[in-house]
Amino acid sequence: MVKKEDMKPGALVWWSAERYMSGWSCPAVVTAVEENWFKVRSLDSFRETDQLRMDDISDIDKSVRISEMRLCTLDEVRDYFKKRKRSLEDAVTEKTRALKDAQDKLAEYEERVKSFLETL
Numbered sequence: 001m002v003k004k005e006d007m008k009p010g011a012l013v014w015w016s017a018e019r020y021m022s023g024w025s026c027p028a029v030v031t032a033v034e035e036n037w038f039k040v041r042s043l044d045s046f047r048e049t050d051q052l053r054m055d056d057i058s059d060i061d062k063s064v065r066i067s068e069m070r071l072c073t074l075d076e077v078r079d080y081f082k083k084r085k086r087s088l089e090d091a092v093t094e095k096t097r098a099l100k101d102a103q104d105k106l107a108e109y110e111e112r113v114k115s116f117l118e119t120l
Contacts, residue, residue: 002069004054007033013040014072027077028069040069043077044084 002013009030016025026044033039037051 002071006071007038007054009033012072012074012077013069014076015040015042015069017068027072027080043080 002011007030009032011030013028013030014025015028017023024044026042028040028042031039031041031048032051033054034051036054038054039049039051041048
């Protein structure tokens with residue numbers, strides 16, 4: 001949990017939440033802080049949030065709560081980036097392999113169609 005006094009622009013926080021059927025856990029940087037609200041930029045999507053309430057609120061109001069965040073280090077952020085990059089590289093490798101398989105099947109299909117049509 002991040003204390004209000006630690007919420008300053010430029011602070012690195014780890015944002016974890018479980019809501020509804022999905023959840024997330026990623027670093028973020030605080031971009032703005034006022035008396036009762038703050039904004040962060042997620043380092044997952046690099047999008048900035050709208051104003052988020054500073055105070056804890058009821059579970060009925062599913063808004064972001066400051067208790068979903070903790071301060072984190074630059075090393076944690078670097079490690080997150082490294083793991084995220086590896087995950088994306090693995091996804092590209094998997095998709096490239098699937099594309100090659102589909103291209104091979106297409107070439108085989110075209111050859112069979114051509115061969116069949118030549119026998120007519």
